[in-house]
Amino acid sequence: MDIKGRLLLLLPLFISGALSANFTFTNKCPYTVWPATLAGGGKSQLSLTGFELTTSSSSSLSVPAGWSGRFWARTFCSTAGNFRCNTGDCSSGQVTCNGAGGAIPSTLVEFTVGGNGGLDFYDVSLVDGFNIPVSVTPQGDSSCNSTSCVANINSICPHELSVVDPNGAIIGCKSACNTFGDPKYCCTGDYGSPVTCPPTNYSMIFKNKCPLAYSYAYDDKTSLFTCMGANYLIIFCP
Template sequence: MGGGSAASTALVVLFLLLLTSGALSATFTFTNNCEQTVWPGLLSGAGSAPLPTTGFSLNTGESKSLPAPAGWSGRFWARTLCAADPTSGKFSCGTADCGTGTVECSGSGASPPATLAEFTLTGGGGRDFFDVSLVDGYNLPVLVAPRGVSTGGAANNSCSATGCVVDLNGACPSELKVKASGEGVACRSACEAFGKPEYCCSGSFANPNTCRPSSYSKFFKNACPRAYSYAYDDGTSTFTCPGGTSYLITFCPTTAR
């Protein structure tokens, strides 16, 4: 009888854990407020199951929601200037391409420069951790806003909105600017542009004491103070929310249409 009681207790505990896991699942809602179609890309982190899709199109004014389980980690970005080759059918994008030749990214990440939204759900202390990163450069404005919780307060590590809502492509320094048809369409990081360890926080610069903000990372930080501007920009760029929070990810949030 004792063994049966223990087994029953274990089943109850497992059931409660499953319920808790379900309760802490999140929904990501993507909204395109840009004046052109964008193609969000999704990459799950190591050990995280892929979400229902790894890439899709999002027309101007359109939204799409995706569920994510507790414990999921990964990143999102938006590709721009995308089209399928009329002869081969190969799909490619002018910025943030994932290189698969299809709309689905299928486990491939964004080719820099790309504005990234990064998440770890129900991580340490059962909290979500998220940020918007310009470490790999910038291709369009992105805002991440928690839903269903208070977003007030500007304190670090608070459950509040973050992102880069400024269009940096026009103001991007010429040595970092990526152009298409004569216009700026993306802004490279100094690491990608020059490949030097002091910009990439690599080699002898691979720690926060030696890798310091550069004039280029300061350009990103001054424009978007809540976004990551270089690898060790944690103090003002990582935000947390209670596990189970859902998030709205808006591309071009301030565009007037």
């Protein structure tokens, strides 16, 4: 199952009285990042679809009950002329993404707020590759689990999956599916089920470094989390 399919699976059955959630984004990277948001499944875009987040700063965003979508950070962006980023770019030419998705590879945070039974569903996904570490921590309910990918996968990314900047530095690590398009890596065609699409040597590179994150399409058992009535702290480079 690809990320789009998983978001459809997590689409909420609206529950009257479900609570909105407040998300705080904090940047602990030694450089500015530009977080982006994208609604899925026909949901309305949030009030902010892209914004600047300098080192050591935070920004908050209210997410309504019933919303489903993703967050990610764009990195190494140029603000001279048309806005462009080396990773996660949404190709809008401006800081806001306005409903456009991010370029691969990007570390994704996926959420459904107030879904089935009023639960929030969330995960960190590397199915579209990795650009920077991220963590998700529920606030206000100590019984809910955090999730993350805190390792710098760029430092161990195989050459064939690497994305490099003009100076040759590795700034992203693509998935095998993105790189090769082979059904056995993408879990499509004859490999379109959990039985026929097991982990691969490539997906295990991601899983070994970030055991709580999705490493490939059918990585649900260790990577999907739920909580109810919480707010959330998302830290880039935790």
